[in-house]
Amino acid sequence: MxxxxxxxxxxxxxxxxxxxxxxxxxATSHTFRTCFEVALSIFSTLLGYVLGLQTTLQIHWVFLALMGAATLAFLILSVRAGRSSKVV
Known part of the structure; x- marks a missing residue:
């Protein structure tokens, strides 16, 4: 050599x-990120389902609004926890 x-x-x-x-x-940010992704997938599924219906009931819009609010809440919580993890 x-x-x-x-x-x-x-x-x-x-x-x-x-x-x-x-x-x-x-770890908290990761948990919120996972909850965000689950809520987003349920929201997207419900949105596709509601848009495909001939007639929609009020319960469809209520669940769609709840999942939209949950998606937004978990996104905000994930971003806040992610930012606080980088602050020393």
């Missing part, structure tokens, strides 16, 4: 700042 000696000069800063991620907030 060949051995090569190469003279090099390395310039580096004296300190390196590494931003830490709080694991408890990151």
């Amino acid at each position: 060949a051995k090569l000696d190469i003279k090099t000069t390395v310039t580096a800063p004296t300190t390196i700042n590494i931003p830490l991620v709080r694991a408890d907030h990151a």
Whole structure:
């Protein structure tokens, strides 16, 4: 095996700042993200179902509004928890 000696000069800063991620907030953000994706899939399914119906009942619109609100709420909670996990 060949051995090569190469003279090099390395310039580096004296300190390196590494931003830490709080694991408890990151796990909470992940949980909210999972709930957001589940709520979004149910909302999308309901929206397709309601749009495909000939006649819609009030209960369809109520469940659609509830799932839309849940989707929005979990999205906001996920974003807030994600941002707080990056704050040291």
